[in-house]
Structure formats: structure tokens, C-alpha cells
Amino acid sequence: MDYLQGLNAQQREAVLHKDGPLMIVAGAGSGKTKVLTTRIAHLMATGVDAFNILALTFTNKAAKEMKERIEKVLGNNEARNLYIGTFHSVFARILRGEAHNIGYPNNFTIYDTDDTKSVIKTVVNELNLDDKHYKPSAVYNRISSAKNALVGPAEYANDYALQQEDMRANRPAIAQIYDAYVKRCFKNGAMDFDDLLLKFYELLKNVPESLSKYQRKFKYILVDEYQDTNPAQYEVIKLLGAMHENVCVVGDDAQSIYSFRGATIENILQFQKDYEDAKVVKLEQNYRSSKSILDVANEVIKNNKGQIPKNLWTDKGEGEKLKLVRLNTDNDEGKFVADTIQEQKLRNHYNNRDFAILYRTNAQSRAFEESLRRMGIPYTMFGGISFYQRKEIKDYVAYLRIIVNPRDEEALKRIINYPVRGIGKTTIDKLVLLANQHNISMWEVLERAREAGFKAGTLEAIENFVTMIKSFASMLQVKNAYDVAVHVGKQTNFVKELFNDKSTEGVQRYENVQELLNSIKEWTESPDTEEGEVNDKGLGAYLQQITLLTDADEKDPNADTVKLMSIHAAKGLEFGCVFAAGLEEMLFPNALAINSREELEEERRLFYVVITRAKERLWISYANTRYRFGNLVQNEPSRFLDELPEKYLDRSFAGGGMRNQINNRSAYDRMNGGGWGGGSAAREAEKRYGAPPSKRAGTTPSTPSYIPPKPQQKAVEHVPSADFVASDISNLQVGQRVEHQKFGFGEVVKMEGSGHNPIATVKFELNGEKKIMLNYARLRIIS
DNA sequence: AGCTGCAAAATTTTT
């Protein structure tokens, strides 16, 4: 039991508590993940079968980390039998075997946000409503909130308060759209993200056999970030845990930052009422931050009402004061941060990976990207689009989706005439009309096209298409997902089309598609993790899984790069040095979140979260002016800055250079009514430093957004051996000799980044050491 | 049917 060593008294108490409900109130940096993972390891060490443990997290990243840490503690591979994952992925996985019980196909499609908005747009148009007024994103927010609160279309229509709200927003038809949207998804055999929670809840509530099956299975349930659960998640946990009541929730009310997604802080405040004999353990010692940082955080959060009382403390020293920095423009802010990183690296010997730049909105990233590039500092930006959201990938995937679930209308519309095969807009409109008239799926209309009286040429095109898709489907009966995917790419001319496009983007698209195929291959060949009942290596399972991946899951968090991300995305992480940027009114607190005490308090919790990410040093910055949609706007400093205790503050202006001095004065003048034309610091800087950074162009998954080129070691040309064939590199070992198509011959010197994203460091004879992502690289093993 | 070019919108946070 040496895993109990190194736990403090409260942590140990939480780990050792065996049966019955348990709530762990875990302050920031108090070793929450350690407790959760040790607790699971302890359960297993004391005889609980891994198959009977369910652990739910909010991000794939958190799930992966937990799994790895448990493996490490246990020293065997029993952990792979645990059900650890996000709410969405675990529920999707179970629904894959159970969906037929609630009228869905088990191979249901999962609609991502784009698919969802597209369906809404379709529905809005079909109801003859104006999609300028009923904007898909606005409608989606309404529907999503309703689903998360377990309010169905009928209840929605009958809910007086909701109806009033819609009336006031001049959108009275939301209820009608909601109803049509749900019906359309059902007809398409598709679930959106919210459905994964909602339908799983419905399954448990309405199908007693399924409920008792999973109640019996999950004897121990652990929930991370409980403060961020919404009513749907709450009810599911309650139902699943009702038999054994071994429900352990971990959370921190001070870090609840997802109410916009339906999370109710009530869930954590109510836990003791739900389970009267619940044990409550508070983890109050912070192991992460210096005393100054922690005190500042505590001081800030005091301004919120209705907390679970707790006293977060540390035995660390005071450390550095935090720096509060005022800048003139957002570009100056970017420059200041990059300069400071450079300086800190030299002066205090930090690595790139010790820095994080955190902001309220993703749109703020640009200034930082620009300045980091200019300084040649490598960075990774989180929060972009996922690999699987790229157009060419979604198109390819649409073919695969159709094969698995022909009723998936969104996929069908995407590829029915791509590459062109003579089924144009007129034909598609007619197909949709027929489907709606007869209340059948579009696919069924295609199958029965002969009855519909199309012109001969059109009919032939349709029938060829149907035959082709059917041939793919029957191939899937005998071949694995990878073989089918390759065949689809060839047969449809899809891959050829991309290959023939020799523009830079075209080449990138082609490479992306090759990577998609590699990922399917890897999936096909990786070992089964489920217990027999469902084929979890099938194409359907693959498709369901990739929809739930975010770009954060594709990037290496351990790479030696500066990390850029939103504060939301940074929850759960820690960094030696943190820059909290853009502390301005309208931005943070955000203009859209200052209309009620609840909203404002959530913004303040967000501020608390960003402060508590820092271990040693913290900079808080704000700019007098910044660009918004190309216009310069002025903002007041954030009201939260007034809540910082003066004694830990070190205030300053940025830089001391001439340019800054002048700009300081101009900003000051402007604030006092003095006129100054629209001199653009950005444009000026661009002239000076040359080309702007390319945006997110062509980064491949798992690579940082930007790595500065190393001038001294250009890749030396290597001509691959005539017999070059990529080997199976899933079991690559240190010491093996390999050949890479570009880099030549080399030896594996290091393996890291375990689990889904293994990385090998290879020392090449001609090109020196390179980090190779095994998921995507093609290597030939020589010995 | 597909492409070009202009107007209008976009940014809060995410599985």
C-alpha cells in the first residue's frame, strides 16, 4: 500500500473511505486528481473489479491522465478495464449497445455542432421562417439549454417562462423549431452532443432492464468536476448510483465556470441533501501556488456570495509579487508578453513549457501569436478546430457515415454530388421535398427513385450512387474499417480529386486525408477494450469516437512550447508562469455576462481559476485600447483589478522604449478627450517586422501550432530505399534502427507520450534528433 | 451548374 505514502490526512481519508456517498471538496491545486486516481487504485487493490468502476470527467484529457496515473500506481494493465471517460464518450459507448431500446439504431450518428446547426437551418427554412432572424447558433443555444435542463419540446411549448423569454426576444417559434429539430434528428438516426446525455437518461428512466444492468455493473461511481454537471448529468448519476450509493463526487464550487452549458452549481451545494449520510472531505492544502498567488486568489473569491466555506492554505513561501501591467494596445500586450517570456527564460532559466498565456476569449490569441513568432518562441495554441472538423476530412467521413447509417441526411447532402456525379441542386431539392412529403428518409427516396419520375440521366446517376454506397456497406460485412475506407476513397475518386489539386492547400488536404486513413488504421489495429457485447473496433464506433475529440486531444500538452488557450480550457492545468491577459471591462468580465449577479460571479470564478493556474509567477495585463472587428475600441480596466490586494501587487507600464512612451501619452490624451487619428499600431508593427503569421494554415494534428525554423539544420535530402514499406510501429522500442522517407536512417533514442499519442525521439544520421509522432509517421524498422 | 466578387456578419466560454 505504498501508494498511500505522500497523502495528507484528508487525502488519505478520501482514498480510504470505501462504501457510501462521498463528496470531496477540493480547492484549487489540492491534489484532487491524485486523490481520485489513488482512490480508484485503492478500490482495485482491495478487491473491487475494474469492470465495476465508472469514472466520469469533462474532458478526454482528464480521462486520459487519470487512466495513465492509475496504471502507474497499479503497475499492471488492469486499468484498461475501467470505464473512464467523458460523460459524452462513456454514454455514447453504452448507447452503442442500447440505443435500439429507445428507438434509435445502435449505429446512430453523432452530430457535431456544425451538423446540428445545419439541421436547424434546414428545419427553420422548411418551417418558412427567416433564418436571418432565427439564427442557427441562437436557436441552438436555446435548444441546448432546454435539453440540458431535461425540458423536451412539449414541456418547452407549455412552459410559460420560456415562452415569455422567446416572445421578448421576438422569437416565438423556437418551440416549434425545437420540436421539428428533434423529430428530424430522430428520423436521421442521429444524436447531438446534448442527446448523448439526454437519451442515456431516457434509457435509464424508461427501460428498467437497462437501468438495472448498469446499476449492477457500476458498483462504484466517481465524478470529477461535479460543480460543472448539468441536470441531465445529475439525474443520470443519481439513477446509476441509486442501487449501491457508492457515489464519489469531487468538485470545487469556486471553480464552477460552465453555467452557460447548463451546469448548475446547485448540484454540488445539494449533495449532502441528496445523500443524508454523505461523508464530506475537504482538501484545503494547496500544493501548487506560492503564498502570494494563493492569497490573492482567496481575496478575489471572497467577493462572491454563498460559497462552501473553506480555507485554502499553503506552507509555501510568499514568492514573487504578482505583476499588474497596463499596456496601450492589444499588440503591445502581445509584445510585452513575448518579451517577458524571453527575459524570464534567460534570467530564471525557464523552459517554454513553463509559460501559459490565458485569455477570456479565443479571439485574443492573435496578438500573442504574432509576437511569439517574431521572437521565434515556439507555442501551441489550443481551442482551434479539430482535425476532424476540416472540410476534406468531414467530406471523407461523410461517406463513411452514410455507409454505417444511410439515414444520416447531413452526411448524404455533403457527398451526394461530391465529387460531381450529376445529382445537382434541383435534384436534391426534389429529393428533400419527396422525403418530407412521404415522411421517409432521403436515402429511402434515393432507393425508390424510379417511382419518382426523374429524368433518365438523373435516375441513372442516382441509381449508380445507391449501388455504390450499398456495395460499400456489404464490403463492411467482410472487411475491416480501414480496408473499406481506402476502397471508398479510391472508388469515389475522392482521393484522386484531392491528389490532382497541386495548390499548397490542395497538397495539405491530400496529406490530411492520408492522416485520416492512418488514424483509421491505427484504430482498427488497436486492441479491443469492450466486453464482447459490442464490436468496438467497427467503423460505427470509430465515427462516434472521433466526433467527440477536440483539438486539445490532438496536441501534445508536454511539448516544450508556450501554451495559449482560453481560461476555460486551462482548468485543471498548472504552469510555472501565467499571463492572465485582457483584464478589461467588456472583455473580462465579458459584456455578455454582466447582467446579473450570477453571471458576474461566474466571471469572477473564472478570474479565480486563472489566478490559481500559476505556481510561481503571475502577470495580469490589460490594454487601454484594442482592435475589435478592425476597429479600435477603448476599454476601462476590469473591475476585478480593484479586488486585488495592494500588498501583493507590483504595478507597471509596459516597456520603456521610445515608442511606448509616445504611445502612452497618446492613449492618455485620448482618454482625456484629446483627439488622435486612427494610427494603427498593428499596421505600423507589420511594416516593421514584415509578414504577418499565417493563421492556422495547414498545421497537422499533434504538432504545435508553431515551431520556429532551425536555420542550421535543414533537412538533408534522403532518397528512400526502393523497397521502402512503412512498418507496424506500434511496438517500437528504444535502440531500434529505422528509416524515415525524408530524414533517412536513424536510431530510436527515446519513447514518450504514452497511450494514444506515442512519440519517439529518433537520432538521424543526417538530420540529428527529431521527435516523431508514431500515429502519423511512416517508418521502416530495419533492426 | 459552377464560379466570382461583393456585402454583411463575426466573438464568450465547450463536449
Add this chain to the structure above:
DNA sequence: TTTTGCAGCT
């Protein structure tokens, strides 16, 4: 400022 959508042209 950048991206998206659509109208009108070929």
C-alpha cells in the same frame, strides 16, 4: 480584419 453567404454572371 477575416470569414461566410449569396446574387449574378458565364
